Amino acid sequence: MSEMVESAVRQHFPDAVVESGAADGAVVLKIKPESLISIGHFLKETPELRFDYPASITGVDRDDRIELIYHLTALSSGERVTLRLDLDRGSPEVESVTPVWRGADWQEREIYDLLGVRFKGHPRLERILLPEGWEGHPLRKDYVIPEDDRHWLPSDWSVLSEASVPEQAQVCYTTPEGTLVCEEPGRLRTEEIQISMGPQHPSTHGVLRLELVLDGEVVVDCRPDVGYLHRGMEKLAEMRTYIQFIPITDRFDYLSSMMNNAVYIGAVEKLARTEVPERAQYIRVIMMELQRIASHLVFLGAMGLDLGATTPFLYAFREREDILDLFEMTCGARLTYNYFRPGGVSRDLPAGFDQKCRAYINKQRARLPEYDDLLTNNEIFIIRMRDVGVISGRDAIDYGMSGPNLRGSGVAYDVRRSDPYSIYERFDFEVATRPEGDCLARYHVRMQEIRESLKIVEQALDGLPEGKLSYKTPLVFKVPEGEVYHHIESSRGDVGVYLVSDGSPKPYRLKWRAPSFISLQALPQMVRGWKVADVVATLGSLDIVLGEVDR
Numbered sequence: 096m097s098e099m100v101e102s103a104v105r106q107h108f109p110d111a112v113v114e115s116g117a118a119d120g121a122v123v124l125k126i127k128p129e130s131l132i133s134i135g136h137f138l139k140e141t142p143e144l145r146f147d148y149p150a151s152i153t154g155v156d157r158d159d160r161i162e163l164i165y166h167l168t169a170l171s172s173g174e175r176v177t178l179r180l181d182l183d184r185g186s187p188e189v190e191s192v193t194p195v196w197r198g199a200d201w202q203e204r205e206i207y208d209l210l211g212v213r214f215k216g217h218p219r220l221e222r223i224l225l226p227e228g229w230e231g232h233p234l235r236k237d238y239v240i241p242e243d244d245r246h247w248l249p250s251d252w253s254v255l256s257e258a259s260v261p262e263q264a265q266v267c268y269t270t271p272e273g274t275l276v277c278e279e280p281g282r283l284r285t286e287e288i289q290i291s292m293g294p295q296h297p298s299t300h301g302v303l304r305l306e307l308v309l310d311g312e313v314v315v316d317c318r319p320d321v322g323y324l325h326r327g328m329e330k331l332a333e334m335r336t337y338i339q340f341i342p343i344t345d346r347f348d349y350l351s352s353m354m355n356n357a358v359y360i361g362a363v364e365k366l367a368r369t370e371v372p373e374r375a376q377y378i379r380v381i382m383m384e385l386q387r388i389a390s391h392l393v394f395l396g397a398m399g400l401d402l403g404a405t406t407p408f409l410y411a412f413r414e415r416e417d418i419l420d421l422f423e424m425t426c427g428a429r430l431t432y433n434y435f436r437p438g439g440v441s442r443d444l445p446a447g448f449d450q451k452c453r454a455y456i457n458k459q460r461a462r463l464p465e466y467d468d469l470l471t472n473n474e475i476f477i478i479r480m481r482d483v484g485v486i487s488g489r490d491a492i493d494y495g496m497s498g499p500n501l502r503g504s505g506v507a508y509d510v511r512r513s514d515p516y517s518i519y520e521r522f523d524f525e526v527a528t529r530p531e532g533d534c535l536a537r538y539h540v541r542m543q544e545i546r547e548s549l550k551i552v553e554q555a556l557d558g559l560p561e562g563k564l565s566y567k568t569p570l571v572f573k574v575p576e577g578e579v580y581h582h583i584e585s586s587r588g589d590v591g592v593y594l595v596s597d598g599s600p601k602p603y604r605l606k607w608r609a610p611s612f613i614s615l616q617a618l619p620q621m622v623r624g625w626k627v628a629d630v631v632a633t634l635g636s637l638d639i640v641l642g643e644v645d646r
Contacts, residue, residue, distance in 0.1 A: 097122045119580050121175035128180045128189045135195040145169045149196035149495045151608040153593050154206040156236045161187040173513050191217040198495030201616040209234040224322040298401050298631045301641030312626045317619040324645035332605035345431035347643040353386040354585035356435035362581035362592040363437050367574040374562040375439035376518045381555045384548040389418040390586035391541045394638045401635040402479050407469045417455045439565020456549050480535035484621045484633030494617040497610050498588025503537035505530040510584035522551045534636035573600050609643035
C-alpha cells in the first residue's frame with residue numbers, strides 16, 4: 096500500500112513531489128505548496144486510497160522557513176501518509192485544506208495564531224488560543240516574551256470590536272424534524288438573541304464560552320470561544336529538558352494524566368530508540384486502563400449532573416476514589432502523577448497492590464448494574480439523550496473526531512487495535528461502538544469501555560512478569576536529532592505527540608494533538624436546530640477537558 100500511495104501521487108502529479116521517504120510506518124511526501132489542495136482531494140477521494148482522516152496538522156519554525164506537516168490516515172485500511180511543505184518564513188501563505196477536510200479548520204487557525212501562517216480560503220481565519228490584537232506568534236523561534244502583561248492590548252481598539260462581530264454568513268441547520276433551514280446573510284430577526292453560555296457556566300466543563308444565537312429556545316448558531324487558560328504548554332516544552340517536561344504533561348488532560356505521560360514518553364522512546372522492560376510495559380497498561388475507567392467515571396457523574404441528577408455523580412466518585420487510592424499507593428499522587436519515565440516507570444508496584452486492585456475490579460463490576468438502574472434504564476435520561484446531538488460517522492471522520500465520540504457514530508477506530516502500541520496486542524478486549532451517533536450512543540460506548548478496561552487490567556495482573564522496571568538513562572538525557580509522531584488511545588480519543596529533536600537536552604518543537612480540541616469544533620453542527628438544554632447534553636456527551644483544549 097505504501098508504494099502504491101507514492102506511485103499514485105507521482106503518476107497524477109509528476110512535478111509536485113519534491114522528495115519522498117518513510118517514517119513511523121507512514122509514507123512521507125514532500126510536495127510543492129501550490130499542489131497541496133489537488134493532492135489532498137486526490138488522496139481523500141480516490142477509492143483505493145481514501146485518506147479521509149485529518150489526524151494532525153503541524154507547523155514548525157525551521158529558522159530559515161516555516162514547514163507544515165499533515166498527518167493523514169485512511170481509516171478503512173489503517174494506512175498513513177505524511178505531507179510536508181516549506182513556506183517562505185517572511186510571509187508564509189498557503190491554501191486552506193478545509194474544503195478537503197473540515198477537521199483542518201481549528202488546526203489551521205492554531206497554526207495561524209502561533210506561527211503566523213496565513214491560510215487562503217479559510218472560512219474564519221482568526222486567532223483561536225490568543226486574543227485578537229496579540230502581537231507576534233509565540234511558537235516562532237525569534238519570539239520574545241514581553242515583560243508587560245498587558246502588551247497584547249491593541250492601540251486601535253477597533254481590532255477587538257471588529258473581531259468580536261464577524262461578517263455574517265448564511266446559516267443553515269437541520270431541525271430535529273429533519274427540515275433544512277437556511278437564513279439569508281444579514282437578515283435581522285427581532286426574536287433572535289445572542290447570549291454567552293460560559294465561561295463561568297457550570298455545564299461548560301471549564302472555562303469555555305459558547306456564543307449562542309437563539310430563536311426563542313432554538314439554537315440557530317453556536318461558536319465555541321476557547322483560549323481562556325493561556326497555558327502555553329508547547330512553548331514550555333522548548334524551555335524544559337525532556338525529563339523536566341514529564342510533570343507538565345500531567346496537566347493537559349488532567350483527568351487522564353497517566354495517558355499524557357504515556358504518549359509523551361512513547362514519543363521520546365521512539366526517538367531515542369529506548370527499550371522498555373516487560374514488567375514496566377505491563378505496569379503501564381494497568382495504569383492506563385485504570386486511568387481510562389477513572390476518567391469515564393467522571394464523565395458518568397458529570398453527565399448525570401448536567402441533566403439534573405445528583406446521585407450518579409456521588410456513586411461514580413465513590414468508585415473513582417478506589418482507583419485514586421491505587422494510584423496514590425503506587426506513586427504518591429492522586430491527580431497528576433509524573434510516573435512514567437523513558438525506559439520504564441519511576442517505581443515498582445507496592446506490596447498489596449495486586450490484592451487491592453482485584454478487590455476494586457470485583458467491586459466495580461458489582462456496582463455497574465447500579466449505574467444502569469440510575470441512568471442507562473432511566474426514562475428521563477433516555478429522552479434527554481436519544482436522537483440528540485447526532486453526528487454521522489462520515490462527518491465525525493471528516494472533523495477528525497476520535498475515541499468514544501467517533502465510535503459512538505459507528506466507526507470502530509481505536510488506536511489500541513488500529514495502530515497497536517506498548518503490548519496491547521496481547522490482550523483480549525472488544526472495541527465498543529454504537530451506530531446511532533447521538534448523545535446516548537456516546538454514553539453507551541463509555542459504559543462498555545469501563546467493562547472492557549476491567550478485563551484488560553485483570554489480564555495484565557494475571558500476566559505481570561518479574562524483572563526490571565527500567566533501563567538506566569544518562570544524567571543529561573538527550574535524544575538523537577530527528578523527529579517522530581506517536582499516538583495512543585486516551586480516555587478522550589486519539590492523542591498524539593509530534594516531537595522534533597535538534598540533539599540538545601530540550602525538544603526543538605513539541606506539538607500536542609488534543610482530541611478534545613478536535614472534537615469541540617464539531618459542536619456547532621451537532622446543536623443547530625436543538626434547544627439550549629440540548630446544548631448542555633451534547634457538550635457533556637463530548638466529554639472535553641479544557642486543559643488539553645487550550646493547551
